[in-house]
Amino acid sequence: MPQPQPEPEFDELYREIILDHYRSPRHHQPLANAQVVAEGYNPLCGDEVELQLNFENGAISDVSVQGRGCSISQASGSLLGDIVLGKPTDEARRLIGLVTNMLTDAEAEPPEELGDLEALQGVAKFPARVKCATLAWHTLEDGLKQREAAGADRPIVTRHDE
Amino acid sequence: MTTFDIDRIRADFPILKREVHGQPLVYFDNAATTQKPRQVIDALVHYYEHYNANIHRGIHALAEEATARYEETRQKVADFIGAPGPECIVFTRNTTESINLVANAWGRKNLGEGDEIILSTMEHHSNLVPWQMLAQATGAKLRHIDIDDEGRLAGDSVEQLIGERAKLVAITHMSNVLGTVNPVRQIADLAHAQGALLLVDGAQSVPHLPVNVQELDCDFLAFSAHKMLGPTGVGVLYARHELLESMDPFLGGGEMIRRVGLEESTWNDVPWKFEAGTPNIGDVCAFGAALDYLQELGMEQVRAHEVSLAQQAMRRLSEVPGITIYGPKSDEARGGVVSFNLEDIHPHDLGTVLDRHGVAIRAGHHCAQPLMARLDVVATARASFYVYNKEEELDALIEGIQAAVRLFRAPAPTRT
Numbered sequence A: 001m002p003q004p005q006p007e008p009e010f011d012e013l014y015r016e017i018i019l020d021h022y023r024s025p026r027h028h029q030p031l032a033n034a035q036v037v038a039e040g041y042n043p044l045c046g047d048e049v050e051l052q053l054n055f056e057n058g059a060i061s062d063v064s065v066q067g068r069g070c071s072i073s074q075a076s077g078s079l080l081g082d083i084v085l086g087k088p089t090d091e092a093r094r095l096i097g098l099v100t101n102m103l104t105d106a107e108a109e110p111p112e113e114l115g116d117l118e119a120l121q122g123v124a125k126f127p128a129r130v131k132c133a134t135l136a137w138h139t140l141e142d143g144l145k146q147r148e149a150a151g152a153d154r155p156i157v158t159r160h161d162e
Numbered sequence B: 001m002t003t004f005d006i007d008r009i010r011a012d013f014p015i016l017k018r019e020v021h022g023q024p025l026v027y028f029d030n031a032a033t034t035q036k037p038r039q040v041i042d043a044l045v046h047y048y049e050h051y052n053a054n055i056h057r058g059i060h061a062l063a064e065e066a067t068a069r070y071e072e073t074r075q076k077v078a079d080f081i082g083a084p085g086p087e088c089i090v091f092t093r094n095t096t097e098s099i100n101l102v103a104n105a106w107g108r109k110n111l112g113e114g115d116e117i118i119l120s121t122m123e124h125h126s127n128l129v130p131w132q133m134l135a136q137a138t139g140a141k142l143r144h145i146d147i148d149d150e151g152r153l154a155g156d157s158v159e160q161l162i163g164e165r166a167k168l169v170a171i172t173h174m175s176n177v178l179g180t181v182n183p184v185r186q187i188a189d190l191a192h193a194q195g196a197l198l199l200v201d202g203a204q205s206v207p208h209l210p211v212n213v214q215e216l217d218c219d220f221l222a223f224s225a226h227k228m229l230g231p232t233g234v235g236v237l238y239a240r241h242e243l244l245e246s247m248d249p250f251l252g253g254g255e256m257i258r259r260v261g262l263e264e265s266t267w268n269d270v271p272w273k274f275e276a277g278t279p280n281i282g283d284v285c286a287f288g289a290a291l292d293y294l295q296e297l298g299m300e301q302v303r304a305h306e307v308s309l310a311q312q313a314m315r316r317l318s319e320v321p322g323i324t325i326y327g328p329k330s331d332e333a334r335g336g337v338v339s340f341n342l343e344d345i346h347p348h349d350l351g352t353v354l355d356r357h358g359v360a361i362r363a364g365h366h367c368a369q370p371l372m373a374r375l376d377v378v379a380t381a382r383a384s385f386y387v388y389n390k391e392e393e394l395d396a397l398i399e400g401i402q403a404a405v406r407l408f409r410a411p412a413p414t415r416t
């Protein structure tokens, strides 16, 4: 049987940054008294992401990312932790928009400010995997929205189904 | 070993000549749907080119020919599963619709508060959700037979649960995840001793092993043509004749009636009473060609071929470090479906890598979420075999798995 050639598109999906975040996920320590616990679940493939968040002066002061699932879902969560930590919530919302746009539009040029997240760009070419990558972002979006609705002063748990 | 001339069989399947990502296609997703031989494709084209017409109503030659072919397939189905006659065979769209037909046309009339429907934790959603809906509508209760560590129905659980309140036992003949072949005949005896009926989900058994409804003594059997070389859009419900007679119609409309008044109608004879509207004539006719194909191979041989592939697959997979293989180990208790998980590699990632090697497997919950929960996994990878698969194709599977292991388990090189 002929040896499979590495395909450019394939490398585009499993970029080294993604594999690295999958093998050694960042922000993995659970928070003791998180103000927001946002759980995300993709019933189709069983991917799970749990975000724990604390806020100070309108910014995300602490983030923990846990979960189980495929490399794309878990690396995406880990990269999310990297970029939203310390960001004002409005700014985090804006980033969610940029990232989800990049993940769903194969033509979109990722803005430079996304940094390492650009590694997720290839996902847009794998329709079956897009939801793996968007899970963490939609989970965060949901958590932020519900925190706002709940009035920000008591801890909440949110559940998002991708 | 099998008496199959595998190269001759493969030559009948045009799709097996195609490549995927530059690699020869290795199709191991047969539990989802199977590929179609030239004979079936030709039969479908032949229908549209030569005798396309609506059935049971025209008095012209084409309508007569189409009706004859359609009804001929019903007879072939009856013969294929050892049914007493074609009046026991109802054509539906798929297994799911067949089960829904029973839940609605039999269940709503015969079940009430406190009655029990006995299922198992290994059921496909299509043999679970219709019963949940029925239970909600009638007040009946669902009970689930558990599985043991090897993925077989737990014997004590079977006997305990099928008690005097049981009105229906609905169980899969072969699990689409674990490959387990369930002792349907024994379950039939237990169910009947309590006055309950037995519905068998045959979606994975009728295509893969000899099935005889009279030997199994089941009351209902549901299966899909597309999983046994036939076209999509055709399902079968076998039911005992008296049951069909006593059941209410499922859908109302043309074909299923005898006389229609403004306020009331009377029903057609069985099985047509359950086939409202224009059925999937072309695909039913082509399904006849699939049944012929399998008859010619012989279902004993089909079974033996798949057992041998599953055995090889399990032997070779078990050599992969960090692998968990689900389901029974012994040949009699399992069919050609092998589900597994690799430590640290999610089935979807494995599926993507294998796809690049031309190998099509299924990764996910396989429409069996309660079973996933029972196994405490979010998903599994699944390779499932059919008549055209050969041992050599397992090489591509194993190579693909090794590539995934290299990709996901390798320590990350330092970034530059």
Ligand SMILES: Cc1ncc(COP(=O)(O)O)c(C=O)c1O
Binding pocket: B031, B032, B094, B095, B096, B097, B124, B126, B127, B172, B174, B175, B176, B201, B203, B204, B224, B367
């Ligand atoms: C055991 C079992 N039951 C039921 C079904 C449903 O079949 P269909 O989708 O053709 O209705 C399947 C197929 O996925 C199956 O494997």
